[in-house]
Amino acid sequence: MSIDAGVAVPTRLSQDEFRLGVELLPLVSIDLLLRDGGGRYLLGLRGNPPARGHWFVPGGRIRKNEALDLALQRLCREELGLAMPRELWQPRGVYEHFYDDNFAGEPGRSTHYVVLAYLAQLPAHLGELQIEDKLDRLPVDQHSGYRWAHPRAMAQDDTVHPYTRAYFTEYVR
DSSP: OEEETTEEEOOOOOHHHHHHHHHHSOEEEEEEEEEOTTSOEEEEEEOSSSSTTSEEOOEEEOOTTOOHHHHHHHHIIIIISOOOOGGGOEEEEEEEEEESSOTTOOTTOOEEEEEEEEEEEOOGGGGGGGSGGGGGGSOOSSEEEEEEEOHHHHHTOTTBOHHHHHTTGGGOO
16 A cells, blocks of 8 residues: 555556455445436446456446545546546445456456446436447447447346346336
8 A cells, every 4th residue: 555645545456466356355346327318328348357248337446545436436537438526426236246257257266246336317518428429439448339228128138247237127127
């Protein structure tokens, strides 16, 4: 841990350190449930394990010594390419995700996430993101493509990961 002006600075781990951490501990992460004016939610096509090849809501891990609000803002920038203030995001619930592989796609090396889901309405000034051909502006580090989907459509789509569909079960009962 490093200290900058009396504040703990988030720690970044080497690949080997992270691999060991994933083997021994649950990871705490944030998933971003971004809703547009039509009630659809933003999904990204996962390019990395776990959940590679599935549509999933954007999100990511909280780093050691990273305050929750700062993690939320960082993930908005990194995953959405957007600066969205913390006040726009409302806690949606706490979930658990279990995978049979890890970030490197190594079978038999499971991953356990404790996920804090946050919900936000897409701000009006970002409304052009609702247009499908504008989604190519979003970051491609974790997702090879993006789309908007209504919860009812997600429930019928096997390419949407079950953990993502679980966020929206109240809409499809």
